[in-house]
Amino acid sequence: MSWDYHIHSDYSDSDQTLKQILNQARRRNLEAIALTDHDCVEGALQASKLSLDLEVVLGIEISAQDEQGRPIHVLGYDFDSEAVHIRRLCRKTLLQQQERSIWQIEQLRRAGYPITVEEVIERLGHSMWIYKQHIMDVLTEKGIAESLNGDFYRKTFKNGGICERAILFPSVQEAMEAIHADHGLAVLAHPGLSGCIEQIWKWKDLGLDGIETGHSSHSFSQVMRLHEIAMTLGLIETAGSDNHGRYGKEPPIGTVSWKGDRLWRQKKN
Numbered sequence: 001m002s003w004d005y006h007i008h009s010d011y012s013d014s015d016q017t018l019k020q021i022l023n024q025a026r027r028r029n030l031e032a033i034a035l036t037d038h039d040c041v042e043g044a045l046q047a048s049k050l051s052l053d054l055e056v057v058l059g060i061e062i063s064a065q066d067e068q069g070r071p072i073h074v075l076g077y078d079f080d081s082e083a084v085h086i087r088r089l090c091r092k093t094l095l096q097q098q099e100r101s102i103w104q105i106e107q108l109r110r111a112g113y114p115i116t117v118e119e120v121i122e123r124l125g126h127s128m129w130i131y132k133q134h135i136m137d138v139l140t141e142k143g144i145a146e147s148l149n150g151d152f153y154r155k156t157f158k159n160g161g162i163c164e165r166a167i168l169f170p171s172v173q174e175a176m177e178a179i180h181a182d183h184g185l186a187v188l189a190h191p192g193l194s195g196c197i198e199q200i201w202k203w204k205d206l207g208l209d210g211i212e213t214g215h216s217s218h219s220f221s222q223v224m225r226l227h228e229i230a231m232t233l234g235l236i237e238t239a240g241s242d243n244h245g246r247y248g249k250e251p252p253i254g255t256v257s258w259k260g261d262r263l264w265r266q267k268k269n
Helices: 018-027 042-050 084-110 117-121 132-141 151-157 172-181 197-205 220-233
Strands: 002-007 032-035 055-065 071-077 185-188 210-214 236-239
Touching: 002 055, 002 071, 002 236, 018 032, 018 042, 032 042, 042 055, 055 084, 055 172, 071 172, 084 117, 084 132, 084 172, 117 132, 132 151, 172 185, 172 197, 185 236, 197 220, 210 220, 220 236
Parallel strands: 002 032, 032 055, 185 210, 210 236
Antiparallel strands: 055 071, 071 185
């Protein structure tokens, strides 16, 4: 079987609709996909209803942080469709994110950039929340920014820029606990990209179920090291494109995929 376990839709920070994603997956001859939108499950739930021929595993990518406050992402798979605990945890993040996004737009306006909240909302697709990609899309179309992730973004939204503002994310342990409370599997997203490979042992002791071995940002040596770690610790391995459509630089859906058995749910007591 060939799967892409890491895809984003316009329910979060991609511009691609569920129909577009499903069609791409079919063209790649994938047998199943996992929709893993950032901090929300609505896209995955809708995709599972739309697709009759292609299996859609419920997924999410939870924004978390380690003990040093560094951003870490935790993928959740095959959880209860109600996702009560996951929703409760992620809502806190999404509310902070929305407040920050509105603040960022106001910061840009005060700096003289012609942008409004209404213009940004028009870019949301099916999302209920504003993500930085929506703001940057407006700025890029107006010629203010040269690209979605270029110099303007780095100078304005990072490195002490006028739109940089931190959010308090849940801990990795809290993310895993929410996923397990909803009877799902907790998988560490792109450990190489996040620079957290050395912490895998600690999180395994806290209940980590798997790691994302295959990711477009991982070098061959990182893939091999992560595979060795997974084999040593008895962790599930996944892979995915992490595709964000036009809003990201990742490869097309299905180009980084997992070939193997389905991820079967492991009930957590």
